[in-house]
Amino acid sequence: MRYRTKLLIAACLLLAMSLSAAAFSYWGVAQSHRYLIRSRIAHEQLERQLQLSRHSQQLFKAWTDTILTGLSDRPLGEAYLKRVIESDLAALEDLSRRELAIVGPEERKAEMAEVERLKAIRHEFQHTLDQLAKVDQLRSRGRPDMAWQNLVTLIKGGIDRDLNGLIEVAVADESAEVLRIDSAASNLLKRLERISTIHAGLATLITLALAFLLIRGLRAPLAGLLHGTRKLAEGDLSYQIDVSGRDEFAELGRSFNSMAADLQHHQKALQNARDNLETIVDERTEELRKANESLRKIDETRRAFFADISHELRTPLTVIRGEGEIALRGRNKRLAEYKQSIERIVEQAKHLSVLVGDLLFIARQGAGAAKLKLREVDITALVYSVVGDAKVIALNKDVGIEFPEETPHETIDGDPVRLRQLLLILLDNAIRYSNGKGTVTVGLARADGTVNISVADTGVGIPEEDLGRVFERFRRAGNAADINEEGLGLGLPVAKAIVEAHKGRIEIKSKAGEGTTVLVSLPEKAEGSRT
The missing domain is CATH 3.30.565.10 (Histidine kinase-like ATPase, C-terminal domain)
Structure with a gap:
């Protein structure tokens, strides 16, 4: 495998770990935010339910005091408490809608039951108000004894029993939901902490493993290359790096071996050229020695040639000169004697001519002419x-x-x-x-x-x-x-x-x-x- 591919795989693994950590962090933050909102809504609902329970009790007490005393304009009278309870119910309905918007499918059924319970509370509250309004009409018509008797009948009949029961159920459910949400949030934080620890450990192990593998993959080829360069610097051009695989270091090793082989080839060629040059110089020196020897022999031959030819030419020339001098000195010689001298001169001249002709032919042939x-x-x-x-x-x-x-x-x-x-x-x-x-x-x-x-x-x-x-x-x-x-x-x-x-x-x-x-x-x- 090429080292570039290894680096790419390592980078992809690190990127995947980084992306998974980022995704996990984003999911953890989103879940924590969701549980925070749910917890806040649940606490608000619980608080509103408790307020609703308290305000409903105050409302019945205020109605009782109004009927007994006839005073209806006090600060905590039934008109004020009615508005407060309406506000509590409206707030609870709004919180239920908000909660319904963020819960999952598995919690939607429970939330719908809570909405239905609010409707029942509103209905019971309205029914109670209607009954109390009838009692208040009797009082306002001047029949307080009948109003009181009806109120006592309503109280004995448990007019606030169903409403209080619904409110208590709602309070109990909200308390349980608060506990459940807080527990789920706590579990989420623990799970996030555990997953973060595992992820951090895995990331550390994977990073260390990748670093170890990459360093080990780098160390061996780099050590081989460094050793090869030292050998090359020391003059050992025959050294070859052990090459295995097809990664960049293997290609570099093969290139190094090829370069070393080329250097060795060039060194051998240079040594051969040096040896050939020395051989050529020796051969040229020997040729010069032989040429000098040949020139010496040629010079000796030339000297001998001229000495020999001088000797060989001297005899016929001497004869010719002698015969000529004899012929010139003679005064009373006969014609036959003159003829005999001239014949000897001609004979020696012919001999001399043949000798010179042969020598010239030999010389011309030696010169290629x-x-x-x-x-x-x-x-x-x-x-x-x-x-x-x-x-x-x-x-x-x-x-x-x-x-x-x-x-x-x-x-x-x-x-x-x-x-x-x-x-x-x-x-x-x-x-x-x-x-x-x-x-x-x-x-x-x-x-x-x-x-x-x-x-x-x-x-x-x-x-x-x-x-x-x-x-x-x-x-x-x-x-x-x-x-x-x-x-x-x-x-x-x-x-x-x-x-x-x-x-x-x-x-x-x-x-x-x-x-x-x-x-x-x-x-x-x-x-x-x-x-």
């Missing part, structure tokens, strides 16, 4: 042609080259000049480092949109420690330098640059003393730069 003249190439026919040229070279070393004649013709998009250079580099290396009577096997096959070319020899192989650096410029394996002093260490770097320019892949598998296999994968549709 290698230029290719792409067109559709019959790669199978190109391999046949290069194998034919390589067989001439292989004759000097007694090395055989095998390429299956039944190999199907495959076409790719590529630069035929660079592809020929690639194949010549691979076959020249295979022949150069093969043992006598060795064999170089060339294979070509299509698979998944690529053309795979393999060149395998049975030569000296490459040591495992040098295998990861064979594509570095001017880098030759240790056993290769021992076997063949020729070579600049640019063949495989140029081959790799050509393959990567065609968006392909090159891989070397080798084992020292067993031979080497070079695998080249070229896509059918190359996307290299066009010129």
